[in-house]
Amino acid sequence: MRWFKYFLTFCLISVCACLLGAYYMREYMVLQLKTLAVTSTSVVLSRPAPLSVGADLEQFQLLDRLRHLGYQRSTSSPMYPGEYLLTPGRLEIFLKGFSTSVASEKTGLVTLSLDKSKISEITRNGKSTSSILLEPEALSLLGASSTRMSLPKSLSVFPEKLKKAVLAIEDERFYSHFGIDPIGVARAISVNLKSGRMLQGGSTLTQQLAKNILLTNERNLSRKILEAICAILLETAFTKDQILEFYFNEVFLGQEGNVAIHGFAEASRSFFNKDVEDLSLEEAATLAGVVKAPTTFSPRRRPENAKERRALVLLKMRELGFISPEEETYARDAELKIAPPFHSKREAPFFVDYVRKVVEENVTLPIDSQDSLRIYTSLDRQYQQCADDAVKNGIDELEKKYPRIAKKRKTRPLQSALVSVIPASGEIVAWVGGRDYQLNQFDRVSMAKRQPGSAFKPFVYLTALDGSLNSYKVARTTSILEDQPVTIENPGSTPWTPSNYENSYRGEVTLREALTHSLNIPTVNLVQKVGIESIKRTASLFGFGDLPAVPSIALGAGEVTPLELSRAYSALAEGGLASHFHPVFDVTVNGRALLKLATNTSQERIASEAAVFVLTTIMQDVVDRGTATVIRQLGYKGAVAGKTGTTNDARDAWFAGFTPHLLTVVWVGFDDNSELGLTGGKAAAPIWANFMKCVAPLEPS
16 A cells, blocks of 8 residues: 555645646746737837927828837827827827936827918917927847847737638637637648648647747647647636737747748738738738748748738638628739838948947946847937938939949949938937948948048138137138149158149139139148148047148048048037037936936037138038039028038048038948049039938928
């Protein structure tokens, strides 16, 4: 009898161990699912977007912004944060609210009265206000979680047609089984035995969910048994609707570049570029068909397979009475309209990489840690879109117009960089480091050292105009400069014989005319008068670093990055006041402030305001009647001062220009420093003009 007691004891211990193991497994899955919608991630966010009376909703792209922020359209007056209702002449938004060190907005219902598409009044709690702030938008996820993209939503958001499509093709008895479906298992065994291989698994939605959060994709008996156990445990922890909601948000539906698409909401965005609640029947059936094999039935990569699978989903829906025969026929024959793919789910990827470096230099916590970092930046998503479009379209246009450039594309693609800053605050609002981040991650804004060429000339002329910057005398705009061939002796080196761009000379010109038309010889003669050391001191004050003490400093000898050139020009835009640039405002970890890099209002005067004013009037002439008249020809009518830049042998093309509110620098060239053969006026200024035309409606009036 003793052996029987041992046996009973062993059985009791085994049962207790199994029960204890099942309990901890259940609790682990519960924890995994409850944190699914708030996965610990590090995210980079844009600047808050101010929305004021007089703004045009279409130009502001307000509805698009709301969708990016995860707001849901309501059928009645919004009652919860994150809802909005658009009716004729009225837009109601229940703001989510946010708070950073530089801006905040309370949660609550606001009403926008509309005159056509323009905001005529903004009210909150019955009181008028001049403006509101929309919360920052996510630009990119960082660290390991950057490979996963999802948009968690409540089950009520997903349309009935999508729910029925998924249930019809994946688990028609979902609401009646207990986690495993004996009928489905029997059917799968029968099919597999007849075929002699594993064709069906008989997994329920609950089993699929358990596999996704806990198990591997191995197809063997032990994994299937464990999957079934986990499914039963899930059914004891959650209601059917909760399980379905988790599944709809978690299910894997494909890969977009290096980003995994999870959930039907994100798949709807990726494949159809629309909110999941707006899906048509044929689109819902298409997404339901993808679940079985996201690669095989991808509507983007294998549209024919996707259409065949869609037809099967619709057939099952009709057989179950979910849709009518007429609806089945219409949806089955509908054209499969797939949105263009996103090459990267990250917005402003070059800027995000730069922000990562800035944060890592100031924060000891590694960005790849499991803590939830929120990095609040100065970037504006709409300005960034304008910058992306301007660079892409500008390069395409140059390659179309100049076939010799297009021929180099495979081996030496033409590149461009753009950085745009608000000089008064130092906020960087747009940043494009190259034509295609996926192909080349080298950031030309912060890392590409290139000669500024003629874009450096304003600092030569400022040295002559500002008595505090030279020991010669103060020049005037009417001062006369020689414009005829000259040879400059270089002690210890061969003589230097500079020339004007087209080898034409005017004899004598005024200082204003020399800079307006970017004449080389008068600039060289001016340097000889004020002295190379004076030019070097000015360059150092404006952040150019240690430039060579040679006569060719007049024409931009030495190297700078577009970011460094933008810092120098921002001081001109601010009347001779230098300020710091601010790509990052706040960094929080798990909601706690970790670092504040808010805008620094202190500015240092490095040049005479009067001299910079005179220089600015000359730089306005550069646009109105000088080397950058293409900006006016392309239709930009706002006030602007700027300077083109073309280096020796036309290897680099630049345009740096500023308006009363914004400074933007554009560079165009080849990474290997080969000859471009185009001036700044032909290559860079058009990109600048198209960017500014795009952002003009967003600029302060």
